[in-house]
Amino acid sequence: MNTENQGYPNFPARPPPSSSSPFASAPPPGVPPQSGGPESVGFRPHTRPFTPSGPPMAPPVGVMRPFQSPLVSQIPGQGIRPPPPPPSSNSFPSTAYGPPGGGSFQRFPTPPPPSGPPQTQTLAGHFSPPRQPMGPPPQSLTSGVPGGYASPPGTGFQQSMPPVNPSYPGVGGPQPSFPPSSYPPQTGGLDPASFPRPLDGDVEPNTFAEMYPMNCHSRYLRLTTSAIPSSQSLASRWHLPLGAVVCPLAEAPEGEEVTLIDFGSSGIIRCRRCRTYVNPYVTFTDSGRKWRCNICSMLNDVPGEYFSHLDATGRRMDLDQRPELTKGSVEIIAPTEYMVRPPMPPIYFFLIDVSFSAAKSGMLEVAAQTIKSCLDNLPGYPRTQIGFITYDSTLHFYNMKSSLSQPQMMVVSDLDDIFVPLPDDLLVNLSESRNVVEAFLDSLPLMFQNNVNVESAFGPALKAAYMVMNQLGGKLLIFQNSLPSLGAGRLKLRGDDPRVYGTEKEYTLRVAEDNFYKQMAADCTKFQIGINVYAFSDKYTDIASLGTLAKYTGGQVYYYPGFQSSIHGDKLRHELARDLTRETAWESVMRIRCGKGIRFSSYHGNFMLRSTDLIALPAVDCDKAYAMQLTLEETLLTTPTVYFQVALLYTASCGERRIRVHTAVAPVVTDLGEMYRQADTGSIVSVYTRLAIEKTLSGKLDDARNVIQQKIVKALREYRNLHSVQHRLGSRLIYPESLKFLPLYGLAICKSTPLQGGPADASLDERCAAGFTMMALPVKKLLKLLYPSLFRVDEWLLKPSADVDDLKDVLRRLPLGAESLDSRGLYIYDDGFRLVLWFGRMLSPDIAKNLLGADFAAELSRVTVQEQENGMSKKLMRLIKKVRENDPSYHPMCFLVRQGEQPREGFLFLRHLTEDQMGGSTSYVDWILQIHRQVQQNA
């Protein structure tokens, strides 16, 4: 097990300043790469060892292990166990963190023995710090260490990393002529610590918001680049996606809510030809009698009621009373023409599996309690309707007529020919039947607590629910505990057969097995039924098939593998409550219009396309986002700007029909560099993630990951070509400032649950569930999931001051690698879905005792964080609460992990350290090197 990882040469101990000063302080500016020699060697794959004898590099090595005491405690940040007694004098044994035999979590490099190789050799892979704050790109410096560290076969690629002569002086010196923003510098030295990391979370490009203050806010619409190429040839050179991510109902902070307007008798002002809604970018002419559509430049008449005189500058006099002419986002009350039927009431229908495991796991109880506690907060009082069907091997309907005191249960056991026993009273008005509904929810867990039926007639139950709901539509919440086993839509245990992975058939596991599901989803969308799937089984439930229902009806999949109410109860409670009480838009359709010459060609997310560009969304809320890609139709865009308008027509829970309109503008450019400058990493990553997940539904995981890498490589190569002409770049990797996080996020996508590794890394259900979830996530949330935050809290906890205000201080994010971890610390890892509290092995027992009470020494998998009677614990709970409140869309569950506790640590925590190498995946450094090499190859 002496696998060492060259990719992680960098430990918290930084090179002393002296070592870096030769580079940092006086980089020979503009020195061209030294001819062929080092370069060509450097980038030839498989050039293995070279002896890094260059003096300048020597010092950094010194900082590394050899000069340090072999005591573990003196090496902060390495999660390494105490040395196992016998094997060697090596006090830093490599430790396998993986499950026994798997070794997949092995990650820490084996450090050289104290008496090890000469310094100069160890430094392979250690590099001078970056010359400029922004830009680290990599030049690779890894090489085999001639110290006798044989690399095991299979971790091969880092060995092939091109070594670079450490004495190479000019590499990466900032070239004075490069304006830093557009030509990020490159370094020959490779200091992973200086790689760009999105530690501030998602930074939205805001130059545009300033330039076009009338654009809608970026939380509603984000373009992948705010500069639209003018010609197809330019677009084809832009290898990144060209498109947008739309989150039409994003939650607005207090005071920035979208204005509601009513056009009244004049009717909604829209362009006659392209049906664009009136917006801030239309122009009024002919002294106010005509207006020109900004999207198709059609001249329209202004209706009499809407007429207003123009002032000398051509602006309307009543501009300040017309929010639709000053704001990028407005909500319009729709007249009768926009309704095919009266606005529907909010409808919640529950389809609950009550077979054996549902009662046993406590799911029924938690769900029933949560639904009951939410009854008061369901939107749309007093029109809200509610209904229930439960099922095991038979279907149970409940008559909830308001005049009854107890619900009546009706059992239908004919699964082949489903019928609904009552025409009405299965779906009832909540305010009228409140007592019956409550009585039902109280008795639900008791009714089935001794149920030993393990069958699940899911398909027939779904059909029955469909028959009850198809008059009005609404939201269908499915609680599924086992694999559907009876009736239509029964599924086979096609399971996690590892042999299928890697073959051409691999993808079939990830798509619905039975056409029944897609058909049902299509029917449901047609009748305005949105489906959310809650799955609880610890065994295979075929989320791939069940999730199809949610995918095509604009819903969501919630997956709680191995649900236990004591552990997952809180999570289910919060997420179900959120699902039930958040503001929801019913029976909606969305369309995005754009200027002449371009059109939206593909849409990605959870929805059904009704026509080529009309997105049908039976139920949509603030936690759903949709991505779309643009194509240029005409070879040359002649207009100076392009406009986009998103329109969502929906019924609000209060019974109003509304149209939400977001308008944005982007300039047309002829320069590729400008496009790079205006690129928005978050949006690009969002589109890529969706593309990659879609790719896994038709191909191998490997292919999907390669596609991501290839796309990034192509983009960077193009960027390189763009600049290599004017500047002698040598072999440096350059990238635009706006895309500095792109490679890292690309790596994170490849390591995300739907795409990571092979069969052993994530169960098929988890993969599919994560895939469905990520297809719908808004940009910010997705970026947080891809690059979760990690922060250290023990010091903060020990600080006596118990101010609430210093929370910001403690939430400073750390790079997501093992180097950030100190075994004396307590860390919190937060990806928006899970919180992991990582207890370092050397963490003072006092802290653990304070936080965990008497259980502090026990196996942490059985301990939960509870508030103890002391300040420290209260402080921590407050912090956790705060973190959870920051984003209420999901409830991050809290896991406790102690360093070295295997295999939990590996599964819960280590494998999510994006920057580290694990199993077959790549570390950040290696990833950059790989990309760099590929960029070079065909440059």
Add this chain to the structure above:
Amino acid sequence: MVKMTLIARVTDGLPLAEGLDDGRDLPDSDMYKQQVKSLFKNLSRGHNEASRMSVETGPYIFHYIIEGRVCYLTMCDRSYPKKLAFQYLEDLKNEFERVNGPNIETAARPYAFIKFDTFIQKTKKLYQDTRTQRNIAKLNDELYEVHQIMTRNVQEVLGVGEKLDQVSEMSSRLTSESRVYADKAKDLNRQALIRKWAPVAIVLGVVFLLFWVKNKLW
């Protein structure tokens, strides 16, 4: 049996409320809804209609009452007792006026009182079965008289507006054409006059001219 219930403002035909699962099991519900809409449009155009009326359409019949500028309309089977249908509408009217009375005039958006649908739903259920004690009692109650309510056919009702339009159009055309005729007649008259007297005038003129020339020369 009540199939469909709509409440609309007479002045502009704006729908105010509608029974919820209307159109359930009704194959042609869209067609009937369309008819209701044109009926409302007719009413809003102000053709003086009776405040209570029944309109036959296919196998069904619309009953409506107009009260306080609001029209309450329901569609029933033909076999459904007229008396019950109007009782039902009265109930709706009383409740609607009680709840929404002051806001009816100011309602701006369609279905502003959609919340009323729960009441419609509830009331509808009471009237669903004609044989319940309550409904039989209502049927036997002589206080509420419905015999004089007129029954017409939907084509007829919808046609009324059309015919009136046609007539007024014809009459206006008649007016303008007769005016044209008068002008033309006047013109012709003048021409006839000219044609009749012009030769005489010319001859006289020539004679006078000759006289004048003769006197001058001499």
